Amino acid sequence: xxxxxxxxxxxxxxxxxxxxxxxxxxxxxxxxxxxxxxxxxxxxxxxxxxxxxxxxxxxxxxxxxxxxxxxxxxxxxxxxxxxxxxxxxxxxxxxxxxxxxxxxxxxxxxxxxxxxxxxxxxxxxxxxxxxxxxxxxxxxxxxxxxxxxxxxxxxxxxxxxxxxxxxxxxxxxxxxxxxxxxxxxxxxxxxxxxxxxxxxxxxxxxxxxxxxxxxxxxxxxxxxxxxxxxxxxxxxxxxxxxxxxxxxxxxxxxxxxxxxxxxxxxxxxxxxxxxxxxxxxxxxxxxxxxxxxxxxxxxxxxxxxxxxxxxxxxxxxxxxxxxxxxxxxxxxxx
Numbered sequence: 001x002x003x004x005x006x007x008x009x010x011x012x013x014x015x016x017x018x019x020x021x022x023x024x025x026x027x028x029x030x031x032x033x034x035x036x037x038x039x040x041x042x043x044x045x046x047x048x049x050x051x052x053x054x055x056x057x058x059x060x061x062x063x064x065x066x067x068x069x070x071x072x073x074x075x076x077x078x079x080x081x082x083x084x085x086x087x088x089x090x091x092x093x094x095x096x097x098x099x100x101x102x103x104x105x106x107x108x109x110x111x112x113x114x115x116x117x118x119x120x121x122x123x124x125x126x127x128x129x130x131x132x133x134x135x136x137x138x139x140x141x142x143x144x145x146x147x148x149x150x151x152x153x154x155x156x157x158x159x160x161x162x163x164x165x166x167x168x169x170x171x172x173x174x175x176x177x178x179x180x181x182x183x184x185x186x187x188x189x190x191x192x193x194x195x196x197x198x199x200x201x202x203x204x205x206x207x208x209x210x211x212x213x214x215x216x217x218x219x220x221x222x223x224x225x226x227x228x229x230x231x232x233x234x235x236x237x238x239x240x241x242x243x244x245x246x247x248x249x250x251x252x253x254x255x256x257x258x259x260x261x262x263x264x265x266x267x268x269x270x271x272x273x274x275x276x277x278x279x280x281x282x283x284x285x286x287x288x289x290x291x292x293x294x295x296x297x298x299x300x301x302x303x304x305x306x307x308x309x310x311x312x313x314x315x316x317x318x319x320x321x322x323x324x325x326x327x328x329x330x331x332x333x334x
Contacts (some may be wrong), residue, residue: 007078034062086143092152165210
């Protein structure tokens with residue numbers, strides 16, 4: 001059991017560092033060797049906030065990604081394989097498939113398409129995962145074969161009424177987050193992701209992926225793995241990859257969306273990125289998707305479009321952290 005607990009801890013550390021380095025640092029390919037500032041790697045635990053172990057300077061983005069890969073590679077060796085019958089223990093806790101799926105995502109962000117393909121294939125070849133019959137099932141039944149790893153919640157948890165996804169997204173609750181007509185218009189009227197997972201209320205659109213305080217937060221889903229493989233194949237091919245196109249259309253056909261076609265490699269990659277935007281919306285990918293592919297962040301609400309490379313596409317280091325750790329260097333522009 002000790003090996004399993006250590007492996008789970010490494011998975012969680014890797015997952016947290018993945019989000020931290022993408023929120024507080026420019027994307028991996030911002031510099032050719034990823035030598036720009038990332039986040040501090042604090043690998044020795046200390047309860048004292050001002051202990052030397054916690055007063056670490058920022059590592060490079062490459063060093064952070066190297067640690068993420070190390071943690072996930074080691075974790076995958078000792079994590080259990082997901083059982084045929086899923087439960088909170090095999091979706092709300094890390095499995096070998098979760099570590100491999102996250103590795104596929106990490107390598108995709110690094111634009112190491114061969115490794116992204118390798119780990120996506122490991123997940124697919126395990127035969128432990130499958131798409132649900134329709135897209136909304138994943139967000140109503142939390143332990144299906146499509147869910148690889150999720151953060152589990154119930155009605156008695158905090159965040160419940162404060163920060164549950166359903167509270168922010170649902171129009172009948174706080175309705176803090178409306179979604180843009182531009183996003184809605186990416187989908188046909190017959191697309192089940194539009195018919196069953198979008199609602200219009202008082203002339204605004206809202207997602208129905210999250211409707212209550214008990215909703216689990218999906219982190220890794222099988223549809224993402226299929227799209228990772230598609231993107232890797234598309235980038236590795238010299239022309240249009242039929243296999244990549246078939247994978248995109250597997251995801252689309254599940255949602256009753258018209259299959260896409262492509263006459264060039266560039267057009268296929270664009271179709272894959274659009275499909276990722278449709279399929280994975282409101283699941284923590286948004287801004288990362290634009291940054292990892294060198295695109296501008298679209299304008300929304302009162303916020304202007306932010307060009308790729310802008311100082312303001314990454315978060316500032318909180319002043320409280322700088323006070324606790326004088327070795328931290330603030331992000332440019334703040």
